Each structure stands twice: as C-alpha cells, then as structure tokens.
Amino acid sequence: MMKKLKSGDPKLIVPTVVIAFLFLFPLMKPSIYFLSFLFTLFTYIALSESWNLIGGYAGYLSFGHVAFFGVGAYTTALLLIHFGLSPFYTCFFGGILAAILAAIFGYPCLRLRGGYFAIASFCMALAMPVITRNLDITGAATGLWMSMLPFNIFTNRMIFYEVMLTIALIVVLVVRHIEGTKLGLGLKAIGEDEETAEIVGINTTKLKMTAFVASAFVAGIVGGIYAYYRTYIHPSIVFDVFMTLIIVYMAFFGGCKSWWGPVIGAAVITIVNEALTAFLGMPGELARIVFGLTLMLVIIFMPEGIIFFIRKRRAPKKGGFASQPKV
Amino acid sequence: MPSSVEIGQAILSGLLLGGAYAVLSAGFSLTWGVTKVINLSHTVFALVGSYIAFWLLRFLGVEPILSLVIIIPLLFLCGLAMHGIIKQTAKRAKEITPASLVLTFGLFIVTENILLITCKADPRLITTSYSGKALFLDKVALPISSLISFALAAVTIAALYLFLHYTYTGKAVQAVWQDKAGAMLSGIDTSRVTAITYGVALASAGVGGVCMGLIYAIDPTIHLSWLIFIFLVTVLGGVGSIIGAAIAGLLMGLVIGLTGAFLPYAWVNLVLFISLIILLLVRPQGLFQR
Numbered sequence: 101m102m103k104k105l106k107s108g109d110p111k112l113i114v115p116t117v118v119i120a121f122l123f124l125f126p127l128m129k130p131s132i133y134f135l136s137f138l139f140t141l142f143t144y145i146a147l148s149e150s151w152n153l154i155g156g157y158a159g160y161l162s163f164g165h166v167a168f169f170g171v172g173a174y175t176t177a178l179l180l181i182h183f184g185l186s187p188f189y190t191c192f193f194g195g196i197l198a199a200i201l202a203a204i205f206g207y208p209c210l211r212l213r214g215g216y217f218a219i220a221s222f223c224m225a226l227a228m229p230v231i232t233r234n235l236d237i238t239g240a241a242t243g244l245w246m247s248m249l250p251f252n253i254f255t256n257r258m259i260f261y262e263v264m265l266t267i268a269l270i271v272v273l274v275v276r277h278i279e280g281t282k283l284g285l286g287l288k289a290i291g292e293d294e295e296t297a298e299i300v301g302i303n304t305t306k307l308k309m310t311a312f313v314a315s316a317f318v319a320g321i322v323g324g325i326y327a328y329y330r331t332y333i334h335p336s337i338v339f340d341v342f343m344t345l346i347i348v349y350m351a352f353f354g355g356c357k358s359w360w361g362p363v364i365g366a367a368v369i370t371i372v373n374e375a376l377t378a379f380l381g382m383p384g385e386l387a388r389i390v391f392g393l394t395l396m397l398v399i400i401f402m403p404e405g406i407i408f409f410i411r412k413r414r415a416p417k418k419g420g421f422a423s424q425p426k427v
Numbered sequence: 428m429p430s431s432v433e434i435g436q437a438i439l440s441g442l443l444l445g446g447a448y449a450v451l452s453a454g455f456s457l458t459w460g461v462t463k464v465i466n467l468s469h470t471v472f473a474l475v476g477s478y479i480a481f482w483l484l485r486f487l488g489v490e491p492i493l494s495l496v497i498i499i500p501l502l503f504l505c506g507l508a509m510h511g512i513i514k515q516t517a518k519r520a521k522e523i524t525p526a527s528l529v530l531t532f533g534l535f536i537v538t539e540n541i542l543l544i545t546c547k548a549d550p551r552l553i554t555t556s557y558s559g560k561a562l563f564l565d566k567v568a569l570p571i572s573s574l575i576s577f578a579l580a581a582v583t584i585a586a587l588y589l590f591l592h593y594t595y596t597g598k599a600v601q602a603v604w605q606d607k608a609g610a611m612l613s614g615i616d617t618s619r620v621t622a623i624t625y626g627v628a629l630a631s632a633g634v635g636g637v638c639m640g641l642i643y644a645i646d647p648t649i650h651l652s653w654l655i656f657i658f659l660v661t662v663l664g665g666v667g668s669i670i671g672a673a674i675a676g677l678l679m680g681l682v683i684g685l686t687g688a689f690l691p692y693a694w695v696n697l698v699l700f701i702s703l704i705i706l707l708l709v710r711p712q713g714l715f716q717r
Contacts, residue, residue, distance in 0.1 A: 214525075218465070223700040348529070388537075392532075392533045392534070396537070
C-alpha cells in the first residue's frame with residue numbers, strides 16, 4: 101500500500117490535478133455558498149483525520165475531540181479581542197493549549213481501556229461548555245464577537261477557504277506519512293492488541309500520548325481558524341456534542357484504520373447531509389433521521405468502513421485454481 | 428451557608444431523585460455487563476416511556492402508574508428488536524464495544540428526532556391530580572409525585588434483583604454475563620438470554636422514564652443529560668450490578684442535592700463530570716464490584 105511515489109509517477113497526476121483544481125477553484129468566482137460549504141468540508145476532513153490518529157489506529161474511542169477544537173477557538177478569539185493578534189498566527193498557540201489540555205487529560209486517562217476511555221473523554225467534552233459558560237473571561241453565555249477581516253465577503257471566504265484547504269492537506273499528508281512510520285505501525289499494533297504490543301516492546305504509553313497530543317494540536321489549530329471564520333463563538337457552537345460524535349462517525353464511515361478513510365467519510369457525509377437539508381429541502385429532524393439510519397446501516401453491514409468494504413470486494417481471490425500447487 | 432432546613436431538603440430531594448437515576452441505570456448496567464454493549468440510546472427509550480405516560484394522561488386521563496401496563500411490554504419488544512440489530516452487528520464487527528457505541532448513537536439520533544417531530548420541542552410536565560401537593564416532614568417538603576416515583580423505583584429495583592437471583596432465566600442471564608462459553612456449554616441458549624436481557628433493560632428504562640417524568644419536566648433532548656448521569660451511576664456502582672446501581676443512584680442523588688445547596692446549579696454538572704473522571708482513574712471497576 102505504502103509504496104514510495106516518485107515525482108514522475110503517473111499515479112501522482114490525478115491527486116496533483118485535483119489539489120491544484122481545489123486551490124484554484126476560487127478563481128472561477130464560485131458562489132459564496134460553495135466556498136463556505138467546501139470550507140466546512142475541509143474543516144471536517146482535518147478534524148476527522150486528526151481524530152483518526154488516536155481513535156482509528158490506536159482504537160481509543162475519544163469523544164473529547166470537540167473540547168480541543170473549542171479550546172483553540174476560544175484561544176484565538178480571546179487573543180484577537182484583547183490583544184488584536186491575528187488568528188492566522190495565534191491558531192498555533194491555540195493548538196499548543198489544546199495539546200497541553202490533551203496531555204493533562206491523557207496522561208492519567210489513556211490508561212483506561214475501551215468504553216471507559218470513551219466515557220471519560222465524553223465527560224471532558226461535556227465539562228468544557230459548562231466551564232466556558234460560567235466564566236466571565238470567555239464571554240459567559242453571550243459568547244464572543246470578533247471583527248471580520250477588512251475585505252469584502254467573497255475575498256474573506258476565499259482566504260479562509262485556502263487556509264483550511266492547506267491545513268486539511270497538510271494533516272492528510274502527515275497522517276499518510278505517519279501510517280508507514282514506527283509511530284503509525286505501533287499505534288496499529290495497540291489497536292489490534294495492546295497487551296501483545298507491550299510484550300513485543302512497544303512503548304505504548306508514549307505512542308498513545310504522542311498520538312493524542314498531536315490530534316489535539318491539529319484540532320486546536322482548526323478550531324482557531326474556524327472561530328475567526330464564524331466571527332462569533334458560543335459554547336454551544338464550538339463545544340457542540342453533536343460535532344464530536346459526527347467526527348467519530350465520519351472516520352468510522354470511511355474506514356478508520358486508513359489515512360484516506362476519514363477523507364472519504366467526511367466528504368460523503370458532509371455532501372449527503374447538505375444534499376438532504378439544502379437541496380431536497382428536508383426539515384432538519386427528518387434529515388437527521390435519515391442520517392441516523394444510514395449510520396446504523398453502515399455499522400451493521402460494513403463495520404470496518406466503506407473503503408475496506410470496497411477493497412474486500414475488489415480484492416482478487418487468493419488461492420484460485422491456477423495458483424494451486426500441483427500435487 | 429444554607430440553613431439546616433435547606434440541607435435537610437437538599438438531602439431528601441436528592442435521595443428521591445436518586446431513586447429515579449438508580450432505576451434508569453439498572454438496565455443500562457445490565458446490558459453493558461452481559462453483552463459488553465454500551466447502549467447510548469438507553470435513556471432515549473426511557474424518554475419514549477415518559478412520553479407515552481404523558482400522552483396517555485393528557486388524552487385518556489390514565490394515571491402514570493397504570494400506563495406502565497402499556498409501556499413495559501412495548502419497550503420489552505423494542506429491546507428484543509434492538510437485540511436483533513446488535514446481533515447482526517456483532518456478526519461482522521471485530522469488537523462489539525466501539526461498534527455498538529456508533530450503532531446505538533445512530534439509534535439515539537433517529538429516536539430523538541422522531542420524538543422531536545411527534546412531540547415537538549416544548550418541555551412537558553406530567554401533571555397529575557397530586558402534582559404540586561406535598562407531605563411535610565417538619566419544614567421539609569416531600570412532593571407526592573416524587574414519593575410515588577421513588578416507590579416505583581424501589582419496586583422495580585427489587586423486582587429486577589429478584590428476577591436475576593431467584594428465577595431460572597435470571598440466573599441464566601448472570602451465567603452468560605460471567606462466562607459466555609461456559610453458559611453455552613451448560614446448554615443455555617445465549618441468544619435467547621441476551622434478547623431477554625435487552626427486553627428487561629429497556630422495560631426498566633421505561634419505568635425509569637416515568638419516574639423521571641414525575642419529578643422533572645421532559646423534552647425530546649433531555650435524555651442526553653440523563654445519559655451522563657447513568658454513566659456516572661453505572662461506573663460508580665460497578666458494571667452489571669443491580670444493587671450497585673441502586674446504591675450509586677442514591678449516592679449520586681445525594682451529591683447532586685448537596686452540591687446544589689452549596690454551589691450554583693451550573694457547577695453541579697462540572698463537579699459530577701470531574702468526579703466521574705477521577706472515579707474512573709481510581710476505581711474503574713466501580714465502588715461496589717467484588
């Protein structure tokens with residue numbers, strides 16, 4: 101799977117063209133709606149892909165991803181409001197704060213296995229909005245307003261589009277690279293069987309911490325940019341429980357033991373969701389029912405995700421007639 | 428500082444609320460213990476129970492306790508159906524716990540939105556003839572609806588306990604929980620037993636929903652907060668233990684009541700979340716697990 105691709109490889113042509121097209125897409129003067137839609141799509145790709153590090157490869161089902169996203173959002177918002185620093189720089193600071201939170205939470209909690217870790221991280225995600233809603237510095241229940249970039253709305257959306265595309269691209273490429281390294285293989289081993297991984301000499305604690313902190317760092321950065329894009333943040337927007345669940349779902353839908361699973365999952369689900377509500381004009385509740393039903397069907401019939409399902413179907417049957425050893 | 432009457436009130440209303448949490452958690456704890464499935468949709472089915480009680484009272488004037496005659500069999504059937512779905516998933520999935528988390532989350536969304544469409548998002552209160560009336564113990568008020576809810580919870584917990592320990596099927600459920608292969612070898616039809624477990628779990632969830640509905644107003648999204656509380660109760664009481672769930676439920680009601688007396692309401696949840704994380708770290712097997 102992880103063959104090194106050289107610069108002249110024909111396999112590189114399609115991805116390069118697609119990426120170049122995506123980068124140049126705003127030049128075609130698309131409607132603001134499309135730019136915003138694609139921005140959301142890239143946000144989810146980056147979030148789902150970063151979640152995949154700890155939740156997919158290592159199998160530690162973290163429901164706390166949105167907490168890191170929200171921490172990033174609040175950091176950049178506060179730095180912009182009080183010190184006038186641009187979120188495009190301070191988002192890294194938001195990422196670092198999110199990573200610190202992940203380290204504080206993860207150091208004790210990554211010892212928990214299975215459902216217990218899922219519950220602990222879920223509690224963390226639920227505790228964050230309670231804290232922000234009750235502190236004056238975070239704008240309490242009224243939320244925080246930020247000034248927009250001093251351009252017209254199209255240029256504004258275009259800048260955010262390009263920035264988020266870059267972030268998503270980098271995250272995907274980094275995760276793709278990690279998959280073949282010692283870190284990625286170690287995480288996969290943890291996901292298969294943690295005891296065995298420990299016995300064969302993998303430093304599981306260190307790997308889990310690295311993956312958890314790295315995924316939180318990315319979520320923090322994404323949150324920082326997202327906050328500036330929205331220009332208004334509120335605990336119920338950036339710490340939305342539904343968001344944390346949907347990130348997990350995207351990775352599962354695509355196939356969470358692979359780098360391109362979350363990309364496919366995020367793309368399909370965002371598009372389907374948008375199609376149901378915006379184009380078919382379904383009321384929100386009905387769209388969510390369809391959404392929930394597809395989620396159930398996917399997990400019942402393809403519990404390993406859509407890409408593994410397709411791969412299994414397409415894989416040539418091994419040990420066919422021709423390859424039988426002659427006796 | 429709150430006065431002694433206030434503290435007494437906090438303790439007693441906490442305990443009454445704790446009963447409802449205990450019965451909500453018992454079934455959740457049971458399915459988690461027996462089949463390793465964390466059922467995120469447990470409380471949404473409880474909410475279905477409270478809505479049935481609400482509508483029966485609104486349109487036919489049926490007492491909430493009598494409506495259990497309909498709620499319990501209906502949710503038992505839901506439990507059987509759910510078991511069918513989970514069995515299908517278990518066939519293909521490598522590990523059932525993460526797969527079931529996603530599956531039951533789907534069920535959670537579907538049921539919640541069906542409730543939103545059919546019952547609208549307004550908060551509803553089950554208003555009976557005795558709502559708003561209270562018995563007084565010195566100066567401490569004990570609302571009659573809360574007392575009824577507590578009695579209902581106590582009876583259900585007792586019934587669950589007797590079912591698990593004194594009937595053949597109940598003992599089979601325990602056997603499957605302790606050692607599935609062993610249970611199979613001794614001739615227990617594990618599929619039938621787990622199906623009954625789900626039925627009983629959801630039926631008890633329905634009772635829990637009625638208990639909660641007698642105390643608090645209900646709306647289609649409130650089940651998420653119930654879910655968090657039953658996580659806490661289950662982990663505190665030890666997964667799979669009915670008595671543990673009962674004690675933990677009362678204990679947590681007490682903590683909610685007391686923190687509510689000393690802290691602003693919004694911080695109560697925070698105290699609970701942090702105590703749950705600490706509890707998971709110190710004793711993940713629960714306080715009452717052998």
